[in-house]
Amino acid sequence: MTTxxxxxxxxxxxxxxxxxxxxxxxRAGAPAWLATFRRGSAERFTAVGLPTxxxxxxxxTPVQGLARENLGVVRRPAPVAPEALKPFLLGSERxxxxxxxxxxxxxxxxxxxxxxxxxxxxxxxxxxxEGIPEVEAHxxxxxxxxxxxxxxxxxxxxxxxxxLHLAAGIAIxxxxxxxxVSTGAVPVVAPRSLLLVGRGASVTVxxxxxxxxxxxxxxxxxxxxxxxxNARCEHLRVQREGAEAWHIxxxxxxxxxxxxxxxxxLALGAKLSRHDLRARLGAENVETLLYGLYLGRNExxxxxxxxxxxxxxxxxxxxxxxxxxxxxxxxxxxxxxxVQPVAQKTDAKQTNRNLLLSETARVDTKPQLEIxxxxxxxxxGATVGKMDEQQRxxxxxxxxxxxxxxxxxxxxxxxxxxxxVTDPGIRETLEKLVRAELETMIG
Amino acid sequence: xxxxxVVDLHATVGETEILKGISLxxxxxxxxAIMGPNGSGKSTLAQxxxxxxxxxxxxxxxxxxxxxxxxxxPEERAHAGVFLAxxxxxxxxxxxxxxxxxxxxxxxxxxxxxxxxxxxxxxxLLEEKLKVVRWGPEVMERAVNFGFSGGEKKRNExxxxxxxxxxxxxxxxxxxxxxxxxxxxxxxxxxxxxRPDHATILVTHYQRLLDYIVPDFVxxxxxxxxxxxxxxxxAHELEARGYEWLTGVPEAAVA
Ligand SMILES: Nc1ncnc2c1ncn2[C@@H]1O[C@H](COP(=O)(O)OP(=O)(O)OP(=O)(O)O)[C@@H](O)[C@H]1O
Ligand SMILES: [Mg+2]
Numbered sequence: 001m002t003t004x005x006x007x008x009x010x011x012x013x014x015x016x017x018x019x020x021x022x023x024x025x026x027r028a029g030a031p032a033w034l035a036t037f038r039r040g041s042a043e044r045f046t047a048v049g050l051p052t053x054x055x056x057x058x059x060x061t062p063v064q065g066l067a068r069e070n071l072g073v074v075r076r077p078a079p080v081a082p083e084a085l086k087p088f089l090l091g092s093e094r095x096x097x098x099x100x101x102x103x104x105x106x107x108x109x110x111x112x113x114x115x116x117x118x119x120x121x122x123x124x125x126x127x128x129x130e131g132i133p134e135v136e137a138h139x140x141x142x143x144x145x146x147x148x149x150x151x152x153x154x155x156x157x158x159x160x161x162x163x164l165h166l167a168a169g170i171a172i173x174x175x176x177x178x179x180x181v182s183t184g185a186v187p188v189v190a191p192r193s194l195l196l197v198g199r200g201a202s203v204t205v206x207x208x209x210x211x212x213x214x215x216x217x218x219x220x221x222x223x224x225x226x227x228x229x230n231a232r233c234e235h236l237r238v239q240r241e242g243a244e245a246w247h248i249x250x251x252x253x254x255x256x257x258x259x260x261x262x263x264x265x266l267a268l269g270a271k272l273s274r275h276d277l278r279a280r281l282g283a284e285n286v287e288t289l290l291y292g293l294y295l296g297r298n299e300x301x302x303x304x305x306x307x308x309x310x311x312x313x314x315x316x317x318x319x320x321x322x323x324x325x326x327x328x329x330x331x332x333x334x335x336x337x338x339v340q341p342v343a344q345k346t347d348a349k350q351t352n353r354n355l356l357l358s359e360t361a362r363v364d365t366k367p368q369l370e371i372x373x374x375x376x377x378x379x380x381g382a383t384v385g386k387m388d389e390q391q392r393x394x395x396x397x398x399x400x401x402x403x404x405x406x407x408x409x410x411x412x413x414x415x416x417x418x419x420x421v422t423d424p425g426i427r428e429t430l431e432k433l434v435r436a437e438l439e440t441m442i443g
Numbered sequence: 444x445x446x447x448x449v450v451d452l453h454a455t456v457g458e459t460e461i462l463k464g465i466s467l468x469x470x471x472x473x474x475x476a477i478m479g480p481n482g483s484g485k486s487t488l489a490q491x492x493x494x495x496x497x498x499x500x501x502x503x504x505x506x507x508x509x510x511x512x513x514x515x516x517p518e519e520r521a522h523a524g525v526f527l528a529x530x531x532x533x534x535x536x537x538x539x540x541x542x543x544x545x546x547x548x549x550x551x552x553x554x555x556x557x558x559x560x561x562x563x564x565x566x567x568l569l570e571e572k573l574k575v576v577r578w579g580p581e582v583m584e585r586a587v588n589f590g591f592s593g594g595e596k597k598r599n600e601x602x603x604x605x606x607x608x609x610x611x612x613x614x615x616x617x618x619x620x621x622x623x624x625x626x627x628x629x630x631x632x633x634x635x636x637x638r639p640d641h642a643t644i645l646v647t648h649y650q651r652l653l654d655y656i657v658p659d660f661v662x663x664x665x666x667x668x669x670x671x672x673x674x675x676x677x678a679h680e681l682e683a684r685g686y687e688w689l690t691g692v693p694e695a696a697v698a
């Protein structure tokens with residue numbers, strides 16, 4: 001069903017034919033298990049629809065306007081030249097590069113090096129076609145359609161993304177890059193990735209989201225990450241879509257005993273971005289580190305919802321999200337930490353700090369700790385403020401003032417979380433990216 | 444012409460007058476010590492000279508090399524060669540000492556119309572300056588004062604002073620909380636800077652520092668006024684007799 005022209009609609013009807021798309025997805029073919037998942041997702045989305053401001057989890061993040069957006073109408077991605085990707089590449093050229101254009105794996109732009117036996121990095125669509133049993137066993141088991149309406153939408157319509165599978169003990173040295181590019185051609189860019197990191201295996205995955213062409217676009221991605229016993233995964237997520245983009249993402253992490261998950265998310269682009277990061281600490285002695293940075297200007301809105309489920313005892317979670325906002329930009333942070341009665345000896349710390357550079361920037365931050373165990377250490381802190389006057393004065397007495405001083409102090413504020421990116425090459429690139437963005441913000 | 448000339452300086456914070464008419468002349472090449480009970484206004488004087496926005500100068504004048512100082516922003520005073528070593532140095536997480544020092548150095552150079560030093564040349568200079576405080580290069584990669592011990596913070600102030608080579612250095616209790624070795628290092632730092640075209644004001648509570656840095660003049664500040672000035676012997680006298688004979692109040696009651 002590929003239509004190149006937009007059919008006539010009544011003024012009340014949404015421009016984006018979500019219902020049509022979802023129905024199409026639900027009808028999409030075999031295998032049977034996938035058809036069932038798609039149907040379930042479609043039904044869920046049809047039942048709940050786009051969230052409204054009455055929905056507690058979407059109170060500050062108006063997504064209803066999405067239905068009235070003039071989004072692309074074709075079903076196939078537009079071609080993208082390799083040069084167009086260059087500005088978005090991070091890290092070593094020798095590492096695996098998986099390019100996903102408008103939600104579909106693009107082999108001609110990707111670079112998949114020879115991998116050790118037991119490691120697979122490939123298109124999710126190809127993995128489904130090939131009938132890899134792990135795909136069926138895991139896909140949709142974590143980011144279930146009831147997590148968010150957008151998870152349901154993704155489940156109904158996704159076509160492709162990354163499939164990564166590391167058997168026990170495999171360590172991939174170089175970071176794997178997944179570059180999602182949106183061209184604005186299709187109505188919903190819905191990539192879906194599944195990362196299975198086996199027992200004792202380790203990997204770094206960098207997901208970047210970018211747009212080319214500068215038109216309005218809507219990305220609605222889902223990534224499921226499953227860490228086996230003693231597995232390690234560092235997961236970077238860089239959102240730098242165009243100024244007219246809507247960006248919605250869900251990362252759902254499931255952790256086995258002794259595993260270690262470390263995430264860094266950077267939100268720079270889009271006019272509205274929302275990322276839900278949920279980690280289930282489903283066994284003992286799990287470590288979960290979540291770092292985040294968002295920079296907002298103009299009328300941008302960045303929403304980060306995180307949820308850490310301490311389901312078992314002796315797990316640690318550590319979370320630091322920071323934001324710098326100017327103009328009329330708006331940030332939303334909601335950090336849930338849920339400690340089950342059995343999860344004794346939980347050590348959880350959450351921090352959200354915001355720096356406002358203008359009178360009109362705004363932050364809604366809400367820690368949400370639900371603690372049902374008694375022998376735990378859980379703390380949280382949220383701040384929204386201006387630049388530290390003491391620091392500013394100290395710099396002045398050393399001859400550093402004006403924009404230079406401002407730049408230094410804002411940079412210092414962001415550097416704390418950037419420092420948590422382990423790979424030096426990627427860290428440096430991200431630092432440059434943040435510096436450039438801050439310069440634009442300071443003006 | 445004197446390097447620093449303070450004439451009948453009055454300053455308030457909010458409604459409260461803290462400096463109640465201070466006059467002080469510091470010539471190039473001199474070291475002045477300012478002593479006095481807690482709360483007498485020593486730090487206030489230091490901060491007013493550096494340009495702290497919390498204090499309002501209500502009357503009096505301050506000139507540096509004959510030019511009005513009070514009209515300048517704190518950074519302009521730094522560019523003109525005023526340096527204050529803080530009693531409580533400020534932490535700046537996320538900015539390395541090396542980066543901070545180079546920036547400060549270059550901002551001052553820029554303001555004076557001099558060429559900036561690139562990182563490599565600056566590093567050579569820094570290596571020399573590190574010797575002054577007897578520090579290795581590791582400290583340069585740490586964030587400014589962040590997680591530094593009290594003594595390390597003071598030493599870091601001296602390092603900044605050594606790099607910036609100010610014309611007028613004001614040290615606010617840089618000796619407090621230092622062990623004997625660290626105090627020597629601070630004293631050496633100050634003595635190295637002691638040149639004919641430079642002056643130092645030392646705010647201190649202890650005679651010990653003045654054994655290492657012998658002052659030309661000692662002033663006693665009490666309740667916002669200089670109540671006595673003298674030579675280096677005055678410090679010894681204060682050590683022996685306390686402040687009561689000058690202020691008429693037992694010292695414990697002043698703080
Ligand atoms: N920013 C301020 N706000 C309110 N009061 C202040 C402020 N700064 C100084 N003061 C008051 O002014 C007086 C002088 O303080 P100052 O810090 O100058 O004393 P000091 O002589 O340096 O004392 P110490 O020997 O304890 O360091 C004190 O009573 C102090 O409380
Ligand atoms: Mg003081």
